[in-house]
Amino acid sequence: KNSFGKAGPASKDLSSRRSQFSHFESRLRWVGLGLVALSLVLTGRLFYLQIEQFLHYRTLSDENRIAVRPVPPPRGLIYDRNGQLLVENEPSFTLELYPERVADTERLLDRLVELLPTVADQRAAMQKRIRANPPYLPVTLIQGLDSEQVALFAARQHQFPSIRIRARSRRHYRQGPITSHVLGYLAQPNQRDFRRYDPDLYPPGSRIGKMGLELEYEQALHGKPGQRKVETDAFGRVVREVSKRPPEPGRNLVLTLDQHLQEITHEALAPYKEASAVALNPQTGGILAMASRPTFNPNEFIGRLTSKAWSNLRDDPDEPLVNRAIQGLYPPASTVKPILALAGLTEDAVDTQTELTCNGSYRVGQDRHTFHCWRDEGHGDLTLDQALVESCDVFFYKLAERLGIQSIHKAYDQFGLGRPTGIDLPGERGGLNPGPDWKRRTHGDIWYPGETVMTAIGQGYTEATPLQLGVMAATLANGGFRVTPHLVRAFQDPVSGDLHYRKHERDEVSMSPSENLDLVHDAMRRVVSSIHGTAHGVSGGAVPMAGKTGTAQVVRIDRDKEEQLDPKEKERRLRDHALFVAFAPLEKPRIAVAVVIEHGISGGRAGGQVARQIIDGYFHGRD
Numbered sequence: 148k149n150s151f152g153k154a155g156p157a158s159k160d161l162s163s164r165r166s167q168f169s170h171f172e173s174r175l176r177w178v179g180l181g182l183v184a185l186s187l188v189l190t191g192r193l194f195y196l197q198i199e200q201f202l203h204y205r206t207l208s209d210e211n212r213i214a215v216r217p218v219p220p221p222r223g224l225i226y227d228r229n230g231q232l233l234v235e236n237e238p239s240f241t242l243e244l245y246p247e248r249v250a251d252t253e254r255l256l257d258r259l260v261e262l263l264p265t266v267a268d269q270r271a272a273m274q275k276r277i278r279a280n281p282p283y284l285p286v287t288l289i290q291g292l293d294s295e296q297v298a299l300f301a302a303r304q305h306q307f308p309s310i311r312i313r314a315r316s317r318r319h320y321r322q323g324p325i326t327s328h329v330l331g332y333l334a335q336p337n338q339r340d341f342r343r344y345d346p347d348l349y350p351p352g353s354r355i356g357k358m359g360l361e362l363e364y365e366q367a368l369h370g371k372p373g374q375r376k377v378e379t380d381a382f383g384r385v386v387r388e389v390s391k392r393p394p395e396p397g398r399n400l401v402l403t404l405d406q407h408l409q410e411i412t413h414e415a416l417a418p419y420k421e422a423s424a425v426a427l428n429p430q431t432g433g434i435l436a437m438a439s440r441p442t443f444n445p446n447e448f449i450g451r452l453t454s455k456a457w458s459n460l461r462d463d464p465d466e467p468l469v470n471r472a473i474q475g476l477y478p479p480a481s482t483v484k485p486i487l488a489l490a491g492l493t494e495d496a497v498d499t500q501t502e503l504t505c506n507g508s509y510r511v512g513q514d515r516h517t518f519h520c521w522r523d524e525g526h527g528d529l530t531l532d533q534a535l536v537e538s539c540d541v542f543f544y545k546l547a548e549r550l551g552i553q554s555i556h557k558a559y560d561q562f563g564l565g566r567p568t569g570i571d572l573p574g575e576r577g578g579l580n581p582g583p584d585w586k587r588r589t590h591g592d593i594w595y596p597g598e599t600v601m602t603a604i605g606q607g608y609t610e611a612t613p614l615q616l617g618v619m620a621a622t623l624a625n626g627g628f629r630v631t632p633h634l635v636r637a638f639q640d641p642v643s644g645d646l647h648y649r650k651h652e653r654d655e656v657s658m659s660p661s662e663n664l665d666l667v668h669d670a671m672r673r674v675v676s677s678i679h680g681t682a683h684g685v686s687g688g689a690v691p692m693a694g695k696t697g698t699a700q701v702v703r704i705d706r707d708k709e710e711q712l713d714p715k716e717k718e719r720r721l722r723d724h725a726l727f728v729a730f731a732p733l734e735k736p737r738i739a740v741a742v743v744i745e746h747g748i749s750g751g752r753a754g755g756q757v758a759r760q761i762i763d764g765y766f767h768g769r770d
Contacts, residue, residue: 213389214379217350219315220370221641223397225330225360227406228433228636232321234330239317240292241352242300246282248309255309259288262303263296272454280351287352291317291449315352317449322406324442325413328470329404329434329572329634331359332445348372357448358468360400360634362573367638370397399639401646403433411764412436415757421745423471423613425632426761429621429730429739431651432630434570436761437614439475441467472613473575477743479564479605480697481538481681482616482728485623485667487546487603488531490558492663496549499666502528505541511548512596518544521698535670538681538696540604547603552594555602556582561656562619563629564611569652570632578615581608606700616728617741623671624693624730624739627664628653671695672733675755682727685755689763690731696751697726722746727754731762738765 225234242259249255256274260267266289273288280286288310292300297312304312318333320326333354336344340355344365349355350372356362373394378386408426416422416438426436443460460467469475491497507525508517520526520540526533534542547555559565565580579585581602583594601607611619614632622629631652638647671693674680681696700723725747730736740758747753 214377216375216377218373218375218391218394219350219353220372220394221316221396222318222354222370223364223368223641224399225368226399226401226639227404227409228402228435229405230401231406233326233402233404233406235319235321236316237319239290239315240297241290241313241315242288242292243285243311243313243352244277244288245285245309245311246277246280252277255307259307259310263289263299265296285311285351290315290352313352318354318445319449320445322409323444323446325410325438326404327359327442327445328439328472329359329409329437330445331361331363332357332448333361334448358574359470359572360402363571364400364635368397368400371395396641399641400635401637401639402634403428403431403435403636404437404634405435405765408436408761408765409438412438412761413442415760415764416440416744419744419747419753421465421471422743422747422757423475424740424742424757424761425472425614425617426738426740426765427617427621427630427632429624429630429736432618432621432632432653433636433651434632434634435738435765437470437472437634439469439471441465443467470572470574471743471745473568473570473572475612475743475745476576476578476610477613477724477726477745478607478609478699479611479616480699480724480726481540481604482619482695482697482726482741483559483564483603483605483609484535484538484543485671485695486558486562486564486619487543487550487555488535488667488670489663490550490554491531491546492666493657494550494554496554497531497546499531502530503534503542503545504528505534505539507541509541509544509600511544511600516597518597518600532666532670532673533679535667535695536673536677536680538674543603544600547600548596550603552582552599552602555599556580559609561629562622564615564619565609566615568612568614568618568632570614571634575614576612578612579608579610605697613741613743616726616743617739620728620730620741621739622656623664623667624736626661627656629656668693668733671729675729682751682755684752685759688759690766691733692729692731692759692762693733693736694727694729694755694758696749696755697728698749699724699726701746720746722748725749725753727751727758729755729758729762731766738762 222236224232224236227233246252252274256270260270269289276286276288300312304310320330334357336349336353336355344355348369348371356365356368361368371394374392376389376391378389412424412426416424419440421440423439424436425434427434447456505520505526507523508519510517518540521538525541526537526539529537529539529542559580565578567575567577586592586594598607602609618630618632633649635649637649639645672691674696675682675692675694676686677683682694701721723746725744727742728740730739740761742754742757744753744757
């Protein structure tokens with residue numbers, strides 16, 4: 148201080164420095180507190196992320212590097228009754244696209260077609276599948292790549308990081324068109340399929356049964372998919388397999404079908420444009436052969452069937468996709484006369500000695516409408532067995548008047564005519580067993596006497612499938628038991644090989660006494676063996692057979708189809724259908740057959756020849 152007691156310059160400077168230091172110290176303290184607080188926040192956040200949310204973020208991390216891929220189950224195989232393989236699974240290669248990994252699918256497909264020119268015709272179908280597929284699921288672009296295509300793509304795969312080559316199995320039908328209507332085919336599932344089956348069982352690229360046994364036994368054949376967890380790199384390439392749950396293979400089917408007899412049946416129908424035939428075991432109902440023409444090759448549906456090819460097949464006026472054996476409806480014609488004979492004997496409308504006269508025609512009803520016999524000059528006086536042998540229409544017109552439509556309707560129903568047989572195939576049609584109640588309900592009209600006599604010879608409103616006629620023949624052959632026809636004999640466990648057999652189902656038909664059936668059997672034998680029989684032209688052969696001919700009138704052609712026909716084809720389609728039912732041998736029959744040849748004119752010649760080939764083929768080489 149100076150002499151006046153005031154502080155000097157040095158003292159003021161020191162005070163200023165002390166003030167500045169105190170201010171700095173305060174700031175430093177706040178900064179330190181802030182750093183401590185920030186550290187606590189960071190530590191807390193790290194604790195939350197590393198400890199509290201550990202499982203959540205590990206899952207997200209795993210999802211980025213762990214891919215879950217479904218493993219398709221091996222589809223069940225199909226064998227014939229003798230263990231011959233009918234349907235197998237062949238190795239196949241496909242290209243799968245992962246849509247979320249590509250920005251411009253149009254450009255991608257252009258480059259793919261440029262690399263593989265042979266798939267250019269599939270480009271539109273590929274684009275359609277991509278648009279219909281969820282972006283987070285892989286979509287199958289191309290199936291059935293050959294070894295050259297696989298090698299070519301593999302060499303350039305680095306240019307297509309969003310596409311992978313997948314090894315799969317594909318269906319192969321060894322007999323091709325010979326068994327197509329029985330076995331069916333596979334195709335990609337659609338939304339309609341997923342209303343019936345669980346979508347989780349069908350990973351991308353799966354196929355589903357669309358017809359025949361493949362559809363009927365889809366659940367048994369398909370199995371359950373497995374799962375692979377794999378670790379992938381940034382490009383989606385598999386680094387290692389993390390875990391695997393194997394798929395459950397589908398069950399194998401062992402059929403009642405005889406592959407050799409199926410080939411014979413198919414060949415016997417080859418001369419005819421539209422025809423079908425069924426052979427079955429009359430004791431069990433097991434189908435031995437079932438063929439329908441025209442046919443198709445189910446192997447064409449595996450992978451590369453273009454939309455144009457499918458349209459051509461679907462819109463073909465000859466309907467190759469229709470299984471005529473269970474979906475074709477025809478007037479049974481005179482093949483039903485053995486049933487009328489049994490009904491007449493059972494109802495005491497006639498007996499074995501009753502004679503009725505045929506003059507070539509017969510007048511029926513109040514208006515005395517004339518109904519003709521197939522033989523213009525008539526057959527003269529005939530007993531029941533003779534009327535069956537010569538297939539006299541007038542005899543059965545008169546028998547029908549004695550029986551009445553209700554008894555006829557009951558007899559047809561007992562033998563299974565006009566209703567589904569219950570075969571294990573989808574799409575079976577029922578046919579029609581008409582009567583007064585049906586006509587009143589559907590036509591609003593009464594039943595006329597003339598309709599009764601037409602029904603008695605299998606014409607008029609009556610409709611049946613070839614399989615129904617086969618069941619009718621089997622019922623006659625086995626002594627009066629209506630069998631339930633079936634194709635699957637047993638299910639086989641694909642791992643253990645154990646077989647689980649199906650039970651046979653059949654219902655007894657009232658035809659007492661047995662002498663009535665003996666008379667009908669003998670008459671059906673003479674249809675073939677007698678010189679007066681309508682099928683005498685197919686007598687002989689390896690084994691004697693009993694049979695019954697039928698010739699069904701064609702009354703009209705569908706108008707829509709008529710416009711597509713040339714004059715020659717139109718003339719052909721106005722010819723009568725040829726029908727024939729048979730069984731053999733005469734004692735303890737082992738095979739029953741039904742044949743329908745559209746526009747074949749003569750049941751005895753065309754239908755009988757086919758039945759003879761089938762029966763001879765069945766017994767060839769057998770005891």
